[in-house]
Amino acid sequence: MGDDTRIRVLNRNIRFLSYTLLSLYLGVMSYMIYFQVFMAEDIEAKQGNVRYLAKTNKVLRGNIYDRDGNVLSFSERQDDGSQKRVYSGGTAFSHPLGYASAQYGVAELEKRMQEHLTNYSFDITLSAKDFLGMLKDPDSYVGAEKYGDNVVTTLDSKLQRAAYKSLGSQYGVVVAMDPSTGEILAMVSTPTYNPSKIDTDYESYRNDTDGVMVNFANVGLYPPGSSFKVVTLASALENLGNALGRTFEDNGKIEFADGTVLPNLGNRAYGTIGLEEALVVSSNVVFGTVAMEIGNAALRKTAESFGFNERFSFHDINLEASRFPELSKSQGGEIAQTGIGQGEVLASPLLMAMITSAIANDGVMMQPRLVSAITSHDGNIRAAFESKTLKAPISKEDSDTIAAFMKEVVDQSSAANLKNLEKLSAAGKTGSAQYSELVYEELVTGVHSWFIGFAPYENPKIAVAVIVRGGGSGAGAAAAVAEDVISTYLGK
Structure with a gap:
């Protein structure tokens, strides 16, 4: 073999070895890139992995917006490489949004939208200009664009702040919804806390006896009082023959065999009245009588069709189960109490807003929604959440009847707050719910103020549920807040 031949063979072997080594190198680097880009996030998402905590800081947490694109919370990168969560929406938004803290974790919407x-996603450009740089240092390349996705809520900032301002120092809850879509327009619970100070004040917030960190809108359970009479009315329309043609004798009180009494407010007697007038004057006698005539099983079935005794968990919000009891026929007094929203009946403000929305929406209850969309850092829509029907508890005919009766409740009232609601073409029902609870081993009694309603009556745009804890008459504190909220939303 000549020298030229040996040189050609040697060069061929060198080229073959070079190609082999290059292929192995590219293979290893490709795997590293694949691991960094596609696998690292899945591994980091496992909270048992030590990289999980690193991930929450490595990705600049996405923003949360209101329905109009106003920023409610965002994160800032600090000089030491950590990030600080800023709540530009302020304390008015603390309960629906919750908090995000490297020290104390996440809560409410910040928790449900954590994923x-x-x-973050990578926009990998495989141009000749970038390819060699990516092979050399893939981690720095892909790490350049680690921004969390953004969450767009259904909240109306102006309405949220109006509800928060109207409640003021009172302890209470406001939930406002679009009855036709289920969108939550406002959700306020007071007293509240400052999520921007969670790292410094967490312990004091957590130990606060007023439960400032609890969102009572969806987990608080209260006797609904006379606001529940719309549910009893729905059950009467379904279960009593010729319900709208019936009249009832109201002598001011119901006396039971065991000596207990269910009176009207002030023991006032209304004489012979039908269901419409009974709702307008909020007759305990009539609705207690109706509950006994319908029976516990039928009334409970109606209540459950509206969502009682059922816990809901949606992707953006959960709802604690409101309660309606199972009673025997011999418990006449207790059955009568349930017909007026007392006894063992407990409801969350969010469910009462959903019930009101169903009445305003032809008997169709929409799934409550707090999030409308997920967007990328550069504004592209990653997911959009459409309206969904949750239940259809009553017929359109019955919902029209109940809505008309609720309109008369407002129109025929002489209370100042309801006269103002009449000017907004609102329909509603007040509630004055008696309660008793143990506070530091001492029994405390009082009256919660409730108002549920919607407006305008002819074409409902907003449905509200308001409770002012210990606020007294529903025509007072709760109706005043409802008027502020509805007038703000309708721009009147």
Whole structure:
């Protein structure tokens, strides 16, 4: 073999070895890139992995917006490489949004949207200009664009702040919804806390006896009082023959065999009245009588069709189960109490807003929604959440009847707050719910103020449920807040 031949063979072997080594190198680097880009996030998402905590800081947490694109919370990168969560919406938004803290974790919407807010994707450009740089240092290349996705809520900032201001120092809850879509327009619970100070004041917030960190809108359970009479009315329309043609004798009180009494407010007697007038004057006698005539099983079935005794968990919000009891036929007094929203009946403000929305929406209850969309850092829509029907508890005919009766409740009232609601073409029902609870081993009694309603009556745009804890008459504190909220939303 000549020298030229040996040189050609040697060069061929060198080229073959070079190609082999290059292929192995590219293979290893490709796997590293694949691991960094596609696998690292899945591994980091496992909270038992030590990289999980690193991930929450490595990704700049996404923003949360209101329905109009105003920023409610965002994160800032600090000089030491950590990030600080800023709540530009202020304390008015603390309960629906919750908090995000490297020290104390996440809560409420910040928790339910954690996967989205800490999600990032890579835009890999395989141009000749970038390819060699990516092979050399893939981690720095892909790490350049680690921004969390953004969450767009259904909240109306102007309405949220109006509800928060109207409640003021009172302890209470406001939930406002679009009855036709289920969108939550406002959700306020007081007293509240400052999520921007969670790292410094967490312990004092957590130990606060007023439960400032609890969102009572969806987990608080209260006797609904006379606001529940719309449910008893729905059950009467379904279960009593010729319900609208019936009249009832109201002598001011119901006396039971065991000596207990269910009176009207002030023991006032209304004489012979039908269901419409009974709702207008809020007759305990009539609705207690109706509950006994319908029976516990039928009334409970109606209540459950509206969502009682059922816990809901949606992707953006959960709802604690409101309660309606199972009673025997011999418990006449207790059955009568349930017909007026007392006894063992407990309801969350969110469910009462959903019930009101169903009445305003032809008997169709929409799934409550707090999030409308997920967007990327550069504004592209990653997911959009459409309206969904949750239940259809009553017929359109019955919902029209109840809505008309609720309109008369407002129109025929002489209370100042309801006269103002009449000017907004609102329909509603007040509630004055008696309660008793143990506070530091001492029994405390009082009256919660409730108002549920919607407006305008002819074409409902907003449905509200308001409770002022210990606020007294429903025509007072709760109706005043409802008027502020509805007038703000309708721009009147």
